[in-house]
Amino acid sequence: MKKLEVSAIEEGTVIDQIANKSTFKVANILNTQKIEQVVLIGFNLSSKKLGKKGIIKIGGKLLTQEEVNKISLIAPDATVNIIKDSEVVKKFTVDIPDSIEEFMKCFNPNCVSNNQKIISRFHVINKNPIRIRCHYCERHMGVDDIELV
Amino acid sequence: MISLKDKDIISILDFTKEEILYILEISARMEREACPDILKGKILANLFFEPSTRTRLSFEAAMKRMGGQVIGFDELGTTSTVKGESLRDSVKIIEGYCDIIVLRHFLEGASRLTADSVGIPVVNAGDGASQHPTQTFVDLYAVKKAKGDIENLSVGFLGDLKYGRTAHSLAYALSHFNADMCFISPPSLRMPKDYIEELEIRNVSFQEVDSISEVSEKLDILYCTRIQKERFAEPVEYEKVRGLYKLSKLIMDELKVKDDLKILHPLPRVDEMDESLDATEYAMYFQQAHSGIPVREALLALVLGVIK
Numbered sequence: 131m132k133k134l135e136v137s138a139i140e141e142g143t144v145i146d147q148i149a150n151k152s153t154f155k156v157a158n159i160l161n162t163q164k165i166e167q168v169v170l171i172g173f174n175l176s177s178k179k180l181g182k183k184g185i186i187k188i189g190g191k192l193l194t195q196e197e198v199n200k201i202s203l204i205a206p207d208a209t210v211n212i213i214k215d216s217e218v219v220k221k222f223t224v225d226i227p228d229s230i231e232e233f234m235k236c237f238n239p240n241c242v243s244n245n246q247k248i249i250s251r252f253h254v255i256n257k258n259p260i261r262i263r264c265h266y267c268e269r270h271m272g273v274d275d276i277e278l279v
Numbered sequence: 280m281i282s283l284k285d286k287d288i289i290s291i292l293d294f295t296k297e298e299i300l301y302i303l304e305i306s307a308r309m310e311r312e313a314c315p316d317i318l319k320g321k322i323l324a325n326l327f328f329e330p331s332t333r334t335r336l337s338f339e340a341a342m343k344r345m346g347g348q349v350i351g352f353d354e355l356g357t358t359s360t361v362k363g364e365s366l367r368d369s370v371k372i373i374e375g376y377c378d379i380i381v382l383r384h385f386l387e388g389a390s391r392l393t394a395d396s397v398g399i400p401v402v403n404a405g406d407g408a409s410q411h412p413t414q415t416f417v418d419l420y421a422v423k424k425a426k427g428d429i430e431n432l433s434v435g436f437l438g439d440l441k442y443g444r445t446a447h448s449l450a451y452a453l454s455h456f457n458a459d460m461c462f463i464s465p466p467s468l469r470m471p472k473d474y475i476e477e478l479e480i481r482n483v484s485f486q487e488v489d490s491i492s493e494v495s496e497k498l499d500i501l502y503c504t505r506i507q508k509e510r511f512a513e514p515v516e517y518e519k520v521r522g523l524y525k526l527s528k529l530i531m532d533e534l535k536v537k538d539d540l541k542i543l544h545p546l547p548r549v550d551e552m553d554e555s556l557d558a559t560e561y562a563m564y565f566q567q568a569h570s571g572i573p574v575r576e577a578l579l580a581l582v583l584g585v586i587k
Binding site for chain 1: 290292365366367384385386387388389391392406407408409410472473476477480
């Protein structure tokens with residue numbers, strides 16, 4: 131039997147195949163510090179696909195679509211496993227949306243979206259590697275430029 | 280059939296090759312024929328949150344030549360912005376006073392926000408270091424006049440390619456026309472990564488070089504830009520690149536260039552082009568500036584739907 135590097139959970143969600151450097155960003159998206167049930171975070175774990183990966187297991191939580199969308203931007207290879215009675219009942223890969231509203235900040239300080247009270251908007255122009263164009267100033271952002279709000 | 284009625288003119292990215300060619304065709308018609316009354320009863324609001332003389336006056340002249348009227352302002356201090364009003368509120372109110380808005384703003388993306396906020400056409404007259412699409416149509420029109428065609432040209436972009444929004448927009452536009460582009464600038468003023476990426480996505484042939492002599496022989500068009508002091512956060516950075524490229528008749532005589540090379544410049548110039556160039560066959564920039572009127576006439580008439 132394969133030894134688990136991060137203990138299993140009975141009920142909840144497992145986010146696997148997180149780009150190693152994004153592990154704690156994903157934890158922040160999920161606001162794990164405020165979750166009262168079990169949260170297990172592992173990183174620097176070996177992965178055939180990514181070399182090194184992160185994994186987050188959260189007891190009793192189902193992700194919202196907005197959380198999935200956010201995760202997809204910084205960990206586009208992540209998989210989400212829904213666990214019930216210690217079994218995986220649903221598994222899916224996060225999908226980068228074609229457009230993004232509100233939860234991301236343009237990295238251009240002179241962009242109108244950072245200087246007026248408006249909802250930020252972005253268009254995903256390439257998914258692998260991820261490139262995002264600001265709807266307003268048209269600046270391009272890569273995964274390292276993404277600032278979630 | 281191409282219709283540009285009610286279309287916002289925000290970014291050159293919003294225009295297809297066919298639309299660009301159609302605008303150039305109507306611009307030529309506006310240059311040939313006077314249309315003194317076609318915009319009678321229409322009002323243009325020139326909203327200039329950042330100073331500009333040439334662009335503002337050229338829109339005003341274009342509108343008035345077609346019988347329209349112009350309202351507006353050209354300094355921030357006279358607007359409700361200083362009282363804390365949002366741009367969206369300002370333009371939603373002004374929308375009720377006019378048929379078309381022409382906007383220049385110091386914030387990048389301000390024109391897109393305006394277009395999203397109002398139901399009348401919006402023309403971007405320059406927002407921050409972002410796009411300046413009407414100047415691009417003027418530039419393309421000048422290229423077409425100089426060369427007869429805008430397909431398959433070798434175009435050099437010289438000077439401030441980092442902050443020079445006209446160079447950014449023109450490069451995008453020429454990507455429709457199989458141009459071979461040469462970006463000539465010091466490393467600190469290279470074309471931004473965003474634009475390079477967009478050109479790569481479009482499979483455009485381009486190269487980046489430090490010196491014009493590396494590419495001068497093949498150029499059909501040389502598009503010069505001013506190094507814009509106002510865009511530098513640190514004066515010392517400006518001083519490092521100021522006057523780095525200075526074209527003059529003497530330099531052109533020494534460079535290997537095609538006899539029919541044409542030099543364009545969106546003007547104003549500072550010290551990047553010596554006046555000794557003005558009388559040469561290369562100089563096209565004053566004709567280019569004069570094209571501003573017919574091109575802006577065409578754009579206004581098209582988006583206001585009086586020419587279909």
